Amino acid sequence: MTRFALTIEYDGRPFMGWQRQDHGPSVQAALERAALEVTGETVTVHAAGRTDAGVHARGMVAHLDIAKPITAFRLSEALNARLRPDPVAVLAAREVPDDWHARFSCVARHYRYRIVVRRAPLTWQQGLAWRLTTPLDRPAMAAGAERLVGRHDFTTFRSAHCQADSPLRTLDRLDVVPTAEGVDVYASARSFLHHQVRSMVGCLALVGQGRWSPDDMGAALAARDRAALGLNAPPDGLYFLSADYPAD
Amino acid sequence: MTRFALTIEYDGRPFMGWQRQDHGPSVQAALERAALEVTGETVTVHAAGRTDAGVHARGMVAHLDIAKPITAFRLSEALNARLRPDPVAVLAAREVPDDWHARFSCVARHYRYRIVVRRAPLTWQQGLAWRLTTPLDRPAMAAGAERLVGRHDFTTFRSAHCQADSPLRTLDRLDVVPTAEGVDVYASARSFLHHQVRSMVGCLALVGQGRWSPDDMGAALAARDRAALGLNAPPDGLYFLSADYPAD
Missing domain, CATH: 3.30.70.660 (Pseudouridine synthase I, catalytic domain, C-terminal subdomain)
Known part of the structure; x- marks a missing residue:
């Protein structure tokens, strides 16, 4: 497993918020669906902040673990290709240590x-x-x-x-x-x-x-x-x- | 008749362009419809520039002639109330001389x-x-x-x-x-x-x-x-x- 940190921009208007919801679209679900399409893996994406419905992000930081061998650059490109037409874009991706956590490591x-x-x-x-x-x-x-x-x-x-x-x-x-x-x-x-x-x-x-x-x-x-x-x-x-x- | 100059902002994405069209929405038609609702008058709105489909404006200048007595401030407020939900907003309105023309007077x-x-x-x-x-x-x-x-x-x-x-x-x-x-x-x-x-x-x-x-x-x-x-x-x-x- 490799842990990747993502820097993400999104337009919050069409979403119920960051967090996955049963009753409507979320940024987290959009990213997890894109990751599944890219890797075939069911992943959880953890974010530094769980923004509310209608709140936007210019540089949200999140992480996910991927088993499939892939570079950070290819992962960001592939996620962006699958995220369309959702207004969510991966601006950057990098490998991080296994104990690095987007939410708990954030200072x-x-x-x-x-x-x-x-x-x-x-x-x-x-x-x-x-x-x-x-x-x-x-x-x-x-x-x-x-x-x-x-x-x-x-x-x-x-x-x-x-x-x-x-x-x-x-x-x-x-x-x-x-x-x-x-x-x-x-x-x-x-x-x-x-x-x-x-x-x-x-x-x-x-x-x-x-x-x-x-x-x-x-x-x-x-x-x-x-x-x-x-x-x-x-x-x-x-x-x-x-x-x-x-x-x- | 009083001639009013309007300063207009619009998001060009939903429009076929500035100019009135038979086959789709235009900024001009949105403004002329709002003016009809406000005054009961069928007017033509003339603009400094006839922008193409998908082109935006932060400060388009246009003019129209109104017979009904109304101040420039009330006209802009009333037009904005009728323009919703179209992404067109009147930022300012002022009375101008009868021979002033948004397109032909523009330097x-x-x-x-x-x-x-x-x-x-x-x-x-x-x-x-x-x-x-x-x-x-x-x-x-x-x-x-x-x-x-x-x-x-x-x-x-x-x-x-x-x-x-x-x-x-x-x-x-x-x-x-x-x-x-x-x-x-x-x-x-x-x-x-x-x-x-x-x-x-x-x-x-x-x-x-x-x-x-x-x-x-x-x-x-x-x-x-x-x-x-x-x-x-x-x-x-x-x-x-x-x-x-x-x-x-």
Whole structure:
């Protein structure tokens, strides 16, 4: 058996999310079906992050074990040929040690959330960004984001369905970066709680629109209560960007 | 009657092109249908450029005449509400003089052509960029582009269906700009021949891949013969960016 790490891009719009589901298409099932067609082997593909329905990835990292002799390059080419027309593409593949694990070896995860500010509906960005129709106060958003960076109990920003043992997480980065069309929010941590990035971005939007002050963000965090959440942003704008591993 | 100028964004993928057609959807028909629903008036929408099937616009300029009293802001909001779910959005509207014409008053047109260089298929950019799988020599492309700037007979770069009286055009700008994923080609002129931008970009790609030299580009131009064209780029990567008018 050879273990391969894959770097994967996908458009989350047609999928129920990363994880295999009985009731609809998933990115994981698309990759496992392609792997079966390429190798004749029934494999499980493990990812660094199990993204929700409608969430995208520019550089998801995943691994799978293959018995058939094949090079990393041929594997990526063959998977891409079988993935069509699903909007999932293997950008890179490499051999990794047998004890390397896309999820458990991962030491940092990086997300981007794209907000477009305009009155007009989106066209080709429909489902690929969150449209807000009122101007955003970016410095206020940055001040609000500052309250969340560091090690905290993120219960307020955690889905009721979150299965993590602890609500404690260390948020290494939460940057609000201006773009030509709005703002991009960059979030980095060793790991995130379920819905954490979308919940933080939803509240940052309230701060940007002047409906919350940066202090309200601090108060929401301190409340450690899901009921204190202002707004959960839709999946549309969220992209899993990349994952870091010790050897990298 | 009040004449309104509209700035329009659209995703060209589902359309047969800008121009109204008997046999399929067009951007013009979508706008004229929305205007009829908003005003009860049968109008003709005139555009600065009649883009082909699959070509996009970030800032197409068009005009229409409305008898019903309505402000520019209300018109744009109402059109956007009626355009759904078509991927066409009115970004801005303003009143213009009765003799102002989106096509005939236009003094410059600006296009961008997006090329992504990678082995992997595109995901959310499918139909929104031209994917090339081999590296591009950008300086060579820039040298090739330089041969086309200025006033020339562009017969080589003109569709057989082009209806312009003269093949003479003045190309003001043809810039090859590096991006994170490949190159963007920016083209500006008072007006273009049919397929001119796509034909120029197709040949620039040949230069970038080393299949043509910059001198071959000059020779193709000098040939003034459609048979000398190397390659016509697909519509996918082409965006009508903006149009200039004397008053602007």
